[in-house]
Amino acid sequence: MDSETLRHSLEQLTGKRTGIKQLGRQHTSALFGLTTQQENEPVVHEGKMWVPIFENEGRATAIWMELEGLTPTEVRLAHYAAHNFAIALKATGLKEEGEAEARQLSAWLNAQLEQEKNDAEIPEEVTLKGRLFGEMVPFLLVSENVHQPQMTYRSLMKLLRNYFENDVLLIPLQDKEWLILARKELLTGGDDKDDEEENPDELLAQTCMGLHELIASEWVGVFHLSVAQAIIPVKGLTGSVALLKETIMLGRIFQVGDYIHLPWELHMERLVNSIPDHKRRLLLGQIGDYSVVLGDKEMLLTLETFFEMDCNVSETAKKLYIHRNTLLYRLDKIKQETGADVRSFGDAAIVKLAMLLYKVTKRK
Structure with missing residues (x-):
């Protein structure tokens, strides 16, 4: 209790x-x-x-x-x-100030998420409500460690305070699942910038990457991390946490091998995942048989990198550490196997859709 x-x-x-x-x-x-x-x-x-x-x-x-x-x-x-x-x-050995209050908020939040109340406002009886009226950036950390020692509230909070330097809240959700709320000021560090301002999405991604590296340096094992845009938690917390949970779920399916998952990079994946399974299989069959290419790890990595680099041949070759001609050979081989030339926008879109459908249907 x-x-x-x-x-x-x-x-x-x-x-x-x-x-x-x-x-x-x-x-x-x-x-x-x-x-x-x-x-x-x-x-x-x-x-x-x-x-x-x-x-x-x-x-x-x-x-x-x-x-x-x-x-x-x-x-x-x-x-x-x-x-x-x-x-x-x-x-129980709770030794960190605020852990009891964090677990109180956790109990309320989990209840709202279970009932899919994604627009619920935090009630007055939740002790931490007074600290949730300002803009905060939510992160969701999910550990896949099975045999490794569990991270504790106290040890994780110590890391977070060192990293953010600002006021930060840590909310334990389900088992091996942690919600982190940091003040929006972490985006700028409190500095006024007269020059070109960085893209907020890029700043969030960089912060996410740094945080993941910090945690990985302290604990052995696999951790997934996601971040969403700043919210006023008192009203927007449940919806934001639901989005972060969905983002990590999609990342595990569509971004195998990656451990940082960003909501704004998974729009197509979210759409494909919302299609009923029988319709996904039907659609994949109508598009054509791409299993020879998509079932080949080297070809799949080539396609993923090619799309990640906005279909730029030179940048893709650099990212894959291969010669440009080697990449062109692979793209020609894909065309021979599927009839699709991914250097043209129309074919690239179809192949990208086929990739996503293949990943989610293969996982079933």
Whole structure:
């Protein structure tokens, strides 16, 4: 059980408003600076019962409940439930300030995604809501490590703070899945640029690449990373996370061997994946038999690189580290096998579509 589940359960059982609040050191000391003999007694302040559920370096995260109309027995039972939760939470070894709040947001976010509520607004009872009104850039990190040790909230947060230098939030989602929210200022580093401004997509891609390299240097294994445009999380978080999840899913299918997947580079892939499977197979059959070419790893890599380089022969040859004539030979061989000359736009579009259909149908 997480803190959000506890809050919801107490609210349902008592019928009283209940919330979770992160307190500063002074507020923590004022409320909970009690003697050992008093620590198992409810703390009452301004008509509310307060119970610390997580503490770190003098700061507490506390659950509170309105007391008006409750009997002393009900108050003690509610306090007992919250106090025992705090003991269990401490036993899990959470050592990073903000982890309890992050897991609260995670529980709400996962519930919205499961119900496909991609436009839901974060409710008031989510403790972190106050930090989610400014523009932030969302990243989704997914680990495929099975036998390697799991990365912890504390260790990953330490890396992120060193990398971004600005305020950053880390939200654990499903198993081996982490949502990272960084302030939009990371795009410019806070500098005003009078010269030509860089393309925002390129800046996001560069940031994504640097972050992936940093994480890969600390943990062995495969990690997928995606990033989306800046959002105001309080209203746009669920839709953005749904997009990032879909992007990594598409990247695993269509960008095998790549580990950074960008939503704006997967428009055609998203369209092809939305076509029902039986229609994809039918369409692939109507286009023609490209299996000889697409089933050849060398030819497939040649085509992928050729399209990546905007069908530029010289740049493709450089990227593949082959002679220009070798590339022309391969393109001529593709034409002989399929009848399609990928140096012409029409044929290139058909072959690109066939590639995508082949990848997704072969995977089934």
